[in-house]
Amino acid sequence: MRINAWIPKVLSALRSGGAHFVDMFPPYRRVEGQLRDKGTDPHGEYNLLIEDQIVLIDWLTYETLIVGEPLRILMTRTNRAIKIDRVSP
Numbered sequence: 001m002r003i004n005a006w007i008p009k010v011l012s013a014l015r016s017g018g019a020h021f022v023d024m025f026p027p028y029r030r031v032e033g034q035l036r037d038k039g040t041d042p043h044g045e046y047n048l049l050i051e052d053q054i055v056l057i058d059w060l061t062y063e064t065l066i067v068g069e070p071l072r073i074l075m076t077r078t079n080r081a082i083k084i085d086r087v088s089p
Contacts, residue, residue: 028082031055032072035065048073048081056080 033051040046046062048055048071055075061084065071070087 024076028074028076029079030072030074032087033070035067035069035071037067038062038065054079057084 031050031053035048035050037049038047046057046059048057048065050071050073055073056079072085072087073081074083075081
């Protein structure tokens, strides 16, 4: 196989890896509000709808949280949840 066929694949991998690397560092965003809905997208990722923000989470958190709970979430630039707190009234 020619080297020209590999160059786009290598550049794509570097761009993707670089985006994930930058996403790990602050500034982080905060959202606070009621859990309006939860669901999955076509790619199989689990999502929460907090007020008007969609937040990506893991399957265990998806199974644990209940619609209607007040939450405080710390998330990355790409809306991946880092920390989820239940807010007591």
